Amino acid sequence: VWPPGVPPLHPAVPGLRRAAVFHSLEAARRVGEQCTSLIPEAKAVLDLVDECPKHLKKGNFPVIVIEGLDATGKTTVTQSVKDSLKALLLRSPPACISQWRKTFDDEPTLIRRAFYALGNYIVASEIAKASTESPVIVDRYWHSTAAYAIATEISGKVKNLPPAHHQVYQWPEDLLKPDLILLLTVSPEERIRRLQGRGLEKTEEETELEANSLFRQKVEESYKRMENPGCQEVDASSSREEVLRTVLHLIKKHCGSL
Ligand SMILES: Nc1ncnc2c1ncn2[C@@H]1O[C@H](COP(=O)(O)OP(=O)(O)O)[C@@H](O)[C@H]1O
Numbered sequence: 190v191w192p193p194g195v196p197p198l199h200p201a202v203p204g205l206r207r208a209a210v211f212h213s214l215e216a217a218r219r220v221g222e223q224c225t226s227l228i229p230e231a232k233a234v235l236d237l238v239d240e241c242p243k244h245l246k247k248g249n250f251p252v253i254v255i256e257g258l259d260a261t262g263k264t265t266v267t268q269s270v271k272d273s274l275k276a277l278l279l280r281s282p283p284a285c286i287s288q289w290r291k292t293f294d295d296e297p298t299l300i301r302r303a304f305y306a307l308g309n310y311i312v313a314s315e316i317a318k319a320s321t322e323s324p325v326i327v328d329r330y331w332h333s334t335a336a337y338a339i340a341t342e343i344s345g346k347v348k349n350l351p352p353a354h355h356q357v358y359q360w361p362e363d364l365l366k367p368d369l370i371l372l373l374t375v376s377p378e379e380r381i382r383r384l385q386g387r388g389l390e391k392t393e394e395e396t397e398l399e400a401n402s403l404f405r406q407k408v409e410e411s412y413k414r415m416e417n418p419g420c421q422e423v424d425a426s427s428s429r430e431e432v433l434r435t436v437l438h439l440i441k442k443h444c445g446s447l
């Protein structure tokens with residue numbers, strides 16, 4: 190069952206690749222197929238994957254992905270970039286499968302990760318189509334799936350993460366690549382202020398700060414280690430206007446005239 194040509198695992202994380210990070214559509218699909226009898230929604234997801242054209246090619250317009258922890262400002266900035274560039278806004282998981290997200294979130298990790306991985310392949314076909322007509326901005330994509338999976342699998346400290354350049358940080362070869370990936374980061378305090386602004390309870394807020402601090406650090410560090418393509422970090426602590434300016438500047442610099 191082990192795919193040929195896959196490099197050995199980091200000794201600290203045996204089974205990580207199999208448990209959490211799928212590196213091909215086939216690998217995620219196999220898991221999906223195994224649960225169709227127990228979870229009918231898996232069949233529906235696979236049917237949508239099958240409807241996507243194979244051998245996707247990006248159009249000529251730039252494709253920009255925005256990544257980051259919850260409440261770092263992804264929704265805010267992707268909406269503004271969409272308006273500024275007359276871009277099409279997509280998100281992963283895509284709208285066509287989001288009604289099943291809760292179902293898969295309640296399933297064991299392997300199945301949950303397969304759902305998000307398959308969602309990225311559906312988004313890829315949406316990106317390919319849309320980028321022939323306008324710039325495309327994407328709220329979360331592969332890096333979210335990989336970074337959260339790695340951070341969930343690795344217990345304890347940040348130093349327990351697989352070392353930089355490990356296979357788990359590589360982009361899947363069969364998944365359409367964007368032109369630019371920006372990682373929004375804010376201080377833990379500012380992130381909590383923003384969560385509070387969204388109406389998070391005080392108690393939830395404390396849980397967030399204490400229990401999840403290590404988890405967040407591991408997600409963010411995993412994001413930073415992703416490569417081929419990697420992500421460019423954007424300090425998103427400043428005002429909405431300033432963050433938008435920085436993001437538009439980076440898009441212009443990397444993607445040329447729009
Ligand atoms: N630059 C900013 N400064 C202050 N508050 C912000 C900024 N960007 C977003 N917010 C607010 O922070 C909260 C989280 O932002 P949101 O865009 O929903 O983040 P995400 O999509 O990453 O979860 C929202 O209430 C939003 O209005």
Ligand SMILES: Nc1ccn([C@H]2C[C@H](O)[C@@H](COP(=O)(O)OP(=O)(O)O)O2)c(=O)n1
Pocket residue numbers: 259263281282305306309329330331333334335337
């Ligand atoms: N492309 C994606 C998007 C989200 N995920 C997973 C990773 C995390 O467990 C959650 C994050 O979702 P959350 O609800 O916090 O994010 P949004 O508010 O939708 O931006 O979803 C993923 O694995 N792959």
